[in-house]
Amino acid sequence: MNGKIVGSVIMISALVAGVALYYLQVYGFYQEATSELPEVQLVSLTSNQPETILAERIQAIDADSSPIRFRACFETSSSLAMLTETYVTLEQATPRNAPGWFDCFDAAAIADDMASGRALSFLGQKNVEFGVDRIVAITEDGRGYIWHELNDCGEKAYDGTIVGEECPRRDEN
Structure with missing residues (x-):
């Protein structure tokens, strides 16, 4: 018993x-990350600085528990042709899964669109937090998605590899 x-x-x-x-x-x-994302930005080819693009219907979520939990969806009237001539594109980007209840962000569908060429990925901001870049993917029909991804410095810092001089100094808060 x-x-x-x-x-x-x-x-x-x-x-x-x-x-x-x-x-x-x-x-x-x-x-909800309503105050954290007042505008969508992409890194300019000429200035190498983030610049605001036209965006509406922005929805975003975030969590304090991790710098890579940020996800957002938006719509833009800017054409992919104009965006690729003006902003830094990325060869490799991997959309991160979002919680199922944040239904505008489907990582598998975004990845399929990127693999087929129906969407392109751009650098939104370098080192939004140490070792973490903001990635923006935009489809042919103007749907946009944002997530955070570890960059080379972040991957090294979090797996214990020696970071090296090419990485910025990490703020110890």
Whole structure:
């Protein structure tokens, strides 16, 4: 009889812990990022600085728990032809999954659009936080998506590799 009680307590504790962990990962840490993204920016080919582009219907989420949890969706009337002549494009970018409830951001569909050439990726901002770049993908029909991705310095810093002189100094806050 005692073994059944102990087993039941362990099973119930595991279930509660699993539900809590799921909730925290999918819902608990995220909040709408309305004040954090007043405009969409891309890095200019000429100035190498972020510049604001036309964007509307911006929706964004973020979490304080990680610098790579940022996701956003928007629409733009700017053409891909104009954007590629004006802003820094990226050869490699990997859309990061968003919580299922943030339904405007489908990482698999964005990746498919990028692989097929229906969407192009741009550098939105270098080192938005140490070792993390803001990536912007825009489709042919003007839908846009933003996420954060580790850059070379970030990957080195977080896997323990020696960072080297080519990386900026990390602010210790």
